[in-house]
Amino acid sequence: MQIVNKRYELSNGVDPLALCEKYGTPLYVYDAHIIERQFNRLQNAFDVPHLSLNFACKALTNVSVIKFLKQLGAGLDCVSVQEIKIGLAAGYQPEEILYTPSGVSIAEIEEAMEIGVHLNADNIPLLEQLGAMGVKNPLCIRINPDVMAGAYEKISVGHLASKFGIAYSQIGQVKEVVRKGRLHIEALHIHIGSGIYDIQAFIDGAEVLMKLAMDFPDLNYLNFGGGFKVAYKAGDKQTDIETFGKVMSEKFNQFCKKYGREISLHFEPGKFFVSEAGYLLVPVNVVKESPTQVFLGVNSGQNHLIRPMFYEAYHRIENISNPLGDRVKYNVVGYICETDDLGKNRMISQAKTGDVLAIYNAGAYCYSMSNNYNSRFRPAEVMVYNGQDYLVRKRETMEDLMRTQTMVEVK
Numbered sequence: 001m002q003i004v005n006k007r008y009e010l011s012n013g014v015d016p017l018a019l020c021e022k023y024g025t026p027l028y029v030y031d032a033h034i035i036e037r038q039f040n041r042l043q044n045a046f047d048v049p050h051l052s053l054n055f056a057c058k059a060l061t062n063v064s065v066i067k068f069l070k071q072l073g074a075g076l077d078c079v080s081v082q083e084i085k086i087g088l089a090a091g092y093q094p095e096e097i098l099y100t101p102s103g104v105s106i107a108e109i110e111e112a113m114e115i116g117v118h119l120n121a122d123n124i125p126l127l128e129q130l131g132a133m134g135v136k137n138p139l140c141i142r143i144n145p146d147v148m149a150g151a152y153e154k155i156s157v158g159h160l161a162s163k164f165g166i167a168y169s170q171i172g173q174v175k176e177v178v179r180k181g182r183l184h185i186e187a188l189h190i191h192i193g194s195g196i197y198d199i200q201a202f203i204d205g206a207e208v209l210m211k212l213a214m215d216f217p218d219l220n221y222l223n224f225g226g227g228f229k230v231a232y233k234a235g236d237k238q239t240d241i242e243t244f245g246k247v248m249s250e251k252f253n254q255f256c257k258k259y260g261r262e263i264s265l266h267f268e269p270g271k272f273f274v275s276e277a278g279y280l281l282v283p284v285n286v287v288k289e290s291p292t293q294v295f296l297g298v299n300s301g302q303n304h305l306i307r308p309m310f311y312e313a314y315h316r317i318e319n320i321s322n323p324l325g326d327r328v329k330y331n332v333v334g335y336i337c338e339t340d341d342l343g344k345n346r347m348i349s350q351a352k353t354g355d356v357l358a359i360y361n362a363g364a365y366c367y368s369m370s371n372n373y374n375s376r377f378r379p380a381e382v383m384v385y386n387g388q389d390y391l392v393r394k395r396e397t398m399e400d401l402m403r404t405q406t407m408v409e410v411k
């Protein structure tokens with residue numbers, strides 16, 4: 001969203017303030033042109049015979065957004081049986097879905113396999129169990145390559161102290177379990193973290209996987225996960241996708257030659273596809289001056305967007321009601337009964353009650369990590385494409401909050 005003719009506009013000149021009028025606030029808005037741009041950018045970055053880009057839908061699990069990514073040609077990465085069912089509702093066939101659970105119950109895994117999705121196994125006991133069950137489905141194995149990378153410690157998951165994947169040093173044991181259980185391994189997978197700008201980290205992980213792959217003769221693809229970094233503010237570091245695509249394609253094509261077959265190259269980004277497409281639009285409730293600060297209290301908070309509190313993540317904030325106003329230093333805070341700073345010490349166009357602030361990069365891990373803390377409703381979601389706006393999720397109501405509760409009188 002940028003200033004065009006003295007006002008903020010989304011793609012095709014769509015006015016975000018008109019969306020607030022139409023749908024109410026707070027409001028999540030997704031500019032689908034940005035999703036399309038990012039998908040095409042990633043697709044064009046690689047030069048390999050077979051490429052598959054799957055959307056890690058935990059980033060933004062809206063069925064219409066998933067359907068839009070399907071239309072673009074994306075596959076789907078799911079981490080729960082519920083995500084799988086949303087993917088099916090969006091029109092995916094089970095075999096187009098990779099299911100990458102982490103420490104879930106065997107009952108959930110059985111349910112997923114009955115649906116017919118591909119399973120990515122991330123522990124040895126699970127592989128043993130699958131062998132004992134006589135499972136014949138083609139399987140993927142998630143490897144932990146011991147690479148430390150990620151924007152925050154909490155989202156760096158490719159190192160050995162992390163719970164994810166099977167340590168590459170345990171590969172001997174994996175091969176033994178696969179042999180004994182007569183398991184059909186069609187793929188190997190890594191995902192080393194989120195928000196990684198350093199290309200070398202991806203390459204280091206990829207090299208571990210390509211080396212291990214030589215011992216698995218029936219592979220159809222290697223999956224190198226997601227984790228590409230996008231910019232959260234002007235001048236922010238981001239993954240140089242075009243350079244990475246070039247280097248990675250060369251390495252992968254060399255690997256295929258050595259392997260003796262042209263197998264497929266897979267990635268499964270979340271943030272890269274949807275982060276920059278999303279905005280959370282929130283009205284200012286109060287401008288509150290203390291002896292040391294000026295607070296902008298907004299009609300939203302950590303219940304709608306928790307990344308700043310959870311990771312100390314930076315999200316750009318602009319006052320879209322006063323595009324050209326003088327810049328003033330504010331602390332933008334939520335209405336939740338805890339400290340929920342959305343942005344500290346930000347230079348923002350002068351704001352008054354009723355102005356609408358746009359919180360940027362609200363496409364990935366924002367709505368999908370939202371909650372009902374303080375018994376507040378989650379916002380509506382709107383997708384914009386070709387100048388049209390579409391309501392893709394309704395605002396919650398009191399009925400939604402009460403739907404799963406039962407009233408008992410304890411005697």
Ligand code: LLP
Nearest residue numbers: 056191194195226227228268269270271365
């Ligand atoms: N594949 C696997 C197995 C994953 O666990 C993840 C993310 C992805 C792909 C997609 O990663 P991405 O391309 O979005 O970085 N809530 C955090 C991010 C957690 C990511 C969890 N796994 C945040 O808000 O930054």
